[in-house]
Amino acid sequence: MVNEKKISSGFIYFFGAFGGILFGYDIGVMTGALPFLQHDWNLQNNPGAIGWITSSLMFGAIFGGAMAGQLSDRLGRRKMILISSIIFAFGSILAGISPHNGILFMIVARILLGLAVGAASALVPAYMSEMAPARLRGRLSGINQTMIVSGMLLSYIVAYLLKDLPGTMAWRLMLSLAAVPALILFIGVSRLPESPRFLIKNNKMDEARRVLGYIRPNKEQIDSEITQIQETVKEEEKVNQKASWGTLLSNKYRYLVMAGVGVAAFQQFQGANAIFYYIPMIVEKATG
Incomplete structure (x- = not known):
């Protein structure tokens, strides 16, 4: 281990x-x-x-x-x-x-x-x-x-x-x-170590506590974070039981999805990739 x-x-x-x-x-x-x-x-x-x-x-x-x-x-x-x-x-x-x-x-x-x-x-x-x-x-x-x-x-x-x-x-x-x-x-x-969130989600509490001990300064903080992660995991499981692809287009999430996808898309459309990949060829063509 x-x-x-x-x-x-x-x-x-x-x-x-x-x-x-x-x-x-x-x-x-x-x-x-x-x-x-x-x-x-x-x-x-x-x-x-x-x-x-x-x-x-x-x-x-x-x-x-x-x-x-x-x-x-x-x-x-x-x-x-x-x-x-x-x-x-x-x-x-x-x-x-x-x-x-x-x-x-x-x-x-x-x-x-x-x-x-x-x-x-x-x-x-x-x-x-x-x-x-x-x-x-x-x-x-x-x-x-x-x-x-x-x-x-x-x-x-x-x-x-x-x-x-x-x-x-x-x-x-x-x-x-x-x-x-x-x-x-x-x-x-x-x-x-494995992510403490993954360990808690898979009921490996002792391992999660040990991992958090590497990166959290005190026991109270570890206990508090474990409780918080457990509550989040339970909440996610409830949401996942009801969720579908259609959920992404519901009024509640539509604008969040548009913002997330839009930021990712415009990162590609703004043209930096062309510079990353082709700048030596562009310069060679322009200057000989």
């Missing part, structure tokens, strides 16, 4: 947010790899293939994010993050060893990566919010965002360091090295 030795709250929060590195690295790595890949596979006049290779990650992330919630309710947040890191490492290596002109192979590998990225992007904020006390949740969600942009920065640095390698080796290494942070995440999260 991961709970035999006391684990510092800093270690828990750091590796709880580390999944953001994977998300950021894989957003950014294609920025550096794409110019080399396009020249190696002669894709300059095949924008459809470039678009599919690039966006297939997000296609997989749709399904990874959608499945992660239900699976984590059954298996646990920690276990699902571990599974996501394994899938991510496997997908990274597959992308790096794609056969020459293996466009379909690369797309499938990127979709597999997307499953892991989508799951991690859904699970990491949930895990962090369930581990952190209320007063720290905003700050810790900021750590997750910092991890995402740090992953992007890391991918740019790796691309810069590898740019002088032969073209076919450069992009393959850029993509394959994403397996390294995935391995670090797996090792770190394997030492983390």
